[in-house]
Amino acid sequence: MILSDTARSAFEGLTRNTTRSLLTTLGIVIGVGSVVLMVSLGATFQRFILDQVSTFSGNTFEIQSKGLEEYGKDPMTLTEADAEAIAKLSTVKNVVAVIFVAKKVTYGTEELSPMILGASKDIFTNWSMKLELGRLLTDGDLKGGKSVAVLGNKTAEDLFGNANPLGKRISVGERKFTVVGVLKALGGAMGTQMDTPIYVPFTVAKTMTNKGLFVDYISLQTTGNTDLTGEDIKSLLRQRHKIDNPNDDPDKDDFIARSFSQAMDILETVTLSITLFLGLIAGISLLVGGIGIMNIMLVSVTERTKEIGLRKAVGAKRRDILLQFLLEAVTLTLFGGLIGIVGGGYLGFILTRIAARFIGDLSFALTPGSILLSLGMAVGTGLIFGLYPALRASKLHPIEALRFE
Amino acid sequence: MTSSKTTPLIETIGLNKSYVNDEVETPVLHDINLSISSGEFVAIMGPSGSGKSTLMHILGFLDVPTSGHYNFKGASTEEKSEDELARIRSASVSFVFQSFNLLPRTSVFDNVMLPLLYNSATRVSERKDRVMKAIESVGLTDRATYLSNQLSGGQQQRVAIARALVTTPEIIFADEPTGNLDSTSGTHVMEILQNLHRSGHTIILVTHEQMTAEHAERIIRLHDGHVISDDRAFTRRIAKRGGQIK
Numbered sequence: 001m002i003l004s005d006t007a008r009s010a011f012e013g014l015t016r017n018t019t020r021s022l023l024t025t026l027g028i029v030i031g032v033g034s035v036v037l038m039v040s041l042g043a044t045f046q047r048f049i050l051d052q053v054s055t056f057s058g059n060t061f062e063i064q065s066k067g068l069e070e071y072g073k074d075p076m077t078l079t080e081a082d083a084e085a086i087a088k089l090s091t092v093k094n095v096v097a098v099i100f101v102a103k104k105v106t107y108g109t110e111e112l113s114p115m116i117l118g119a120s121k122d123i124f125t126n127w128s129m130k131l132e133l134g135r136l137l138t139d140g141d142l143k144g145g146k147s148v149a150v151l152g153n154k155t156a157e158d159l160f161g162n163a164n165p166l167g168k169r170i171s172v173g174e175r176k177f178t179v180v181g182v183l184k185a186l187g188g189a190m191g192t193q194m195d196t197p198i199y200v201p202f203t204v205a206k207t208m209t210n211k212g213l214f215v216d217y218i219s220l221q222t223t224g225n226t227d228l229t230g231e232d233i234k235s236l237l238r239q240r241h242k243i244d245n246p247n248d249d250p251d252k253d254d255f256i257a258r259s260f261s262q263a264m265d266i267l268e269t270v271t272l273s274i275t276l277f278l279g280l281i282a283g284i285s286l287l288v289g290g291i292g293i294m295n296i297m298l299v300s301v302t303e304r305t306k307e308i309g310l311r312k313a314v315g316a317k318r319r320d321i322l323l324q325f326l327l328e329a330v331t332l333t334l335f336g337g338l339i340g341i342v343g344g345g346y347l348g349f350i351l352t353r354i355a356a357r358f359i360g361d362l363s364f365a366l367t368p369g370s371i372l373l374s375l376g377m378a379v380g381t382g383l384i385f386g387l388y389p390a391l392r393a394s395k396l397h398p399i400e401a402l403r404f405e
Numbered sequence: 406m407t408s409s410k411t412t413p414l415i416e417t418i419g420l421n422k423s424y425v426n427d428e429v430e431t432p433v434l435h436d437i438n439l440s441i442s443s444g445e446f447v448a449i450m451g452p453s454g455s456g457k458s459t460l461m462h463i464l465g466f467l468d469v470p471t472s473g474h475y476n477f478k479g480a481s482t483e484e485k486s487e488d489e490l491a492r493i494r495s496a497s498v499s500f501v502f503q504s505f506n507l508l509p510r511t512s513v514f515d516n517v518m519l520p521l522l523y524n525s526a527t528r529v530s531e532r533k534d535r536v537m538k539a540i541e542s543v544g545l546t547d548r549a550t551y552l553s554n555q556l557s558g559g560q561q562q563r564v565a566i567a568r569a570l571v572t573t574p575e576i577i578f579a580d581e582p583t584g585n586l587d588s589t590s591g592t593h594v595m596e597i598l599q600n601l602h603r604s605g606h607t608i609i610l611v612t613h614e615q616m617t618a619e620h621a622e623r624i625i626r627l628h629d630g631h632v633i634s635d636d637r638a639f640t641r642r643i644a645k646r647g648g649q650i651k
């Protein structure tokens with residue numbers, strides 16, 4: 001029997017009891033629909049998290065004094081000279097020393113306590129912060145020790161509302177600064193942290209604190225293998241700080257060094273497992289749908305025993321009958337799967353849109369890969385749960401089947 | 406059995422059949438020795454339960470004997486797999502059943518087409534013509550698009566005959582084809598079978614009615630699974646009496 005005939009016979013078998021076929025399909029629609037929904041929501045969530053983190057390019061590397069973790073407890077350990085020494089390594093660029101300034105920021109009656117960072121222009125590159133208004137910090141600002149500030153988007157909004165902040169003079173502690181730039185908002189969960197800081201020239205920040213030659217933080221980008229460069233940086237710092245730590249025990253170091261790519265790898269693994277877990281839960285409903293298919297196919301085989309006997313009497317081989325019933329099951333699950341993908345995908349899209357209202361930029365992720373995977377699962381369900389009934393049908397004895405009442 | 410002319414189409418030697426249900430063995434056919442040549446019109450007669458249908462199913466490859474030999478065109482059929490038997494059914498035999506056995510809610514056309522789906526010898530492009538020819542030969546051209554359940558019993562049986570014809574099989578087995586029909590429809594069905602016989606088909610007809618059996622040129626009588634008579638002279642006897650075979 002040629003395949004198109006088998007397909008037609010299968011289709012006719014299904015349409016002879018349309019209501020039942022549709023109801024059976026519903027189980028698959030729900031099963032595949034929830035798989036698609038869960039996987040797409042998981043992927044959307046994953047993309048959201050990774051997008052936030054990838055604000056920092058993967059080869060950004062950061063070093064901080066251990067004291068930063070428990071503020072004020074340990075002495076500061078990193079120095080400007082450390083930063084200069086690191087900058088001499090061949091596989092780094094954009095080495096920026098950063099000092100944190102703890103002062104109040106006021107404009108008119110508004111008073112805020114944002115994080116104030118003394119840094120140079122490279123910090124914006126390392127953190128992928130983009131300019132919205134005005135200009136970024138320049139080398140000239142640092143050399144001239146100019147009292148200029150670049151504001152995070154949120155802080156600019158809190159201080160000035162809708163007014164143009166450029167050229168306005170704000171107070172940082174006792175000192176007046178001219179606002180020369182405003183950064184683009186990052187939005188999202190990360191935005192609350194990244195959109196508030198104020199950036200002032202490193203040289204100016206230094207005069208506002210009594211940290212001497214110490215710095216709080218060094219940010220840089222690696223140009224080669226991040227892990228290898230990380231090792232180089234660590235051994236350089238250990239050598240400079242006279243720390244004997246051949247076994248790479250972080251407890252012995254007086255600094256913390258880490259790359260963003262490590263953090264991203266971990267996040268990616270975590271979010272992917274969440275997605276797979278959600279998909280698995282949804283897969284259970286597909287299993288239930290599959291059992292429904294098997295049940296209906298068994299009923300159908302019993303009901304159509306005479307038909308099977310007749311087909312065999314006119315020359316059908318086992319394989320012909322097997323294929324027909326398998327195709328019936330697969331047609332049901334494929335059809336249900338298609339509807340489920342459209343339905344689940346649409347529902348996921350709507351939910352993403354609703355969620356986007358609360359947490360900002362969310363782009364719905366339904367990849368061709370996950371669509372194919374769902375379709376594959378639907379077809380697989382049909383094959384697995386259709387196999388037993390189809391085998392039963394194919395093994396019927398022609399005469400016993402014909403005599404069946 | 407040296408020339409193909411003397412090789413019978415169907416030959417059984419000491420064929421037995423018994424059913425086994427729950428360890429209980431029911432012998433149904435005993436030592437059946439038959440030889441049927443191509444082109445014959447044979448009636449198998451006997452009381453209910455004598456094993457007529459069982460014999461027909463074995464001869465038509467729907468079932469297998471418990472012991473003994475069945476040679477088809479001189480070739481042994483023992484130890485053939487189920488799929489090989491299916492291939493012989495598809496290529497060489499057709500059935501007309503007492504209870505029609507049409508696909509429900511399916512058109513006359515599609516019902517008649519069914520055997521062609523499993524018949525690899527028929528090209529897809531030939532199908533339509535052959536189906537329409539078969540439907541025409543049973544006089545149902547104007548009903549081709551009707552669903553099987555929209556037909557009278559006599560019409561349904563004619564559809565079943567058309568379905569049996571469509572592959573132009575060598576042998577047509579008919580098990581009580583008129584059993585569910587009134588006499589007019591029954592006569593009509595028998596006329597069609599007669600015509601098929603005249604055009605060269607081998608017809609094996611199972612019946613318990615003498616009237617129906619008289620259409621055949623040879624009558625084999627079964628009783629309790631034994632062949633009790635095999636009357637080939639029947640036709641001549643009728644002819645001598647000046648009777649008409651109708």
Ligand SMILES: Nc1ncnc2c1ncn2[C@@H]1O[C@H](COP(=O)(O)OP(=O)(O)OP(=O)(O)O)[C@@H](O)[C@H]1O
Nearest residue numbers: 424426431433452453454455456457458459460613
């Ligand atoms: N599957 C089976 N299991 C056990 N016994 C069976 C089976 N099928 C048929 N028989 C027995 O075989 C015998 C012959 O049955 P068969 O159907 O061949 O009779 P028949 O001559 O065609 O009768 P009828 O004229 O009533 O159709 C019967 O006694 C029947 O009970």
Ligand SMILES: [Mg+2]
Nearest residue numbers: 457458459580
């Ligand atoms: Mg019978």
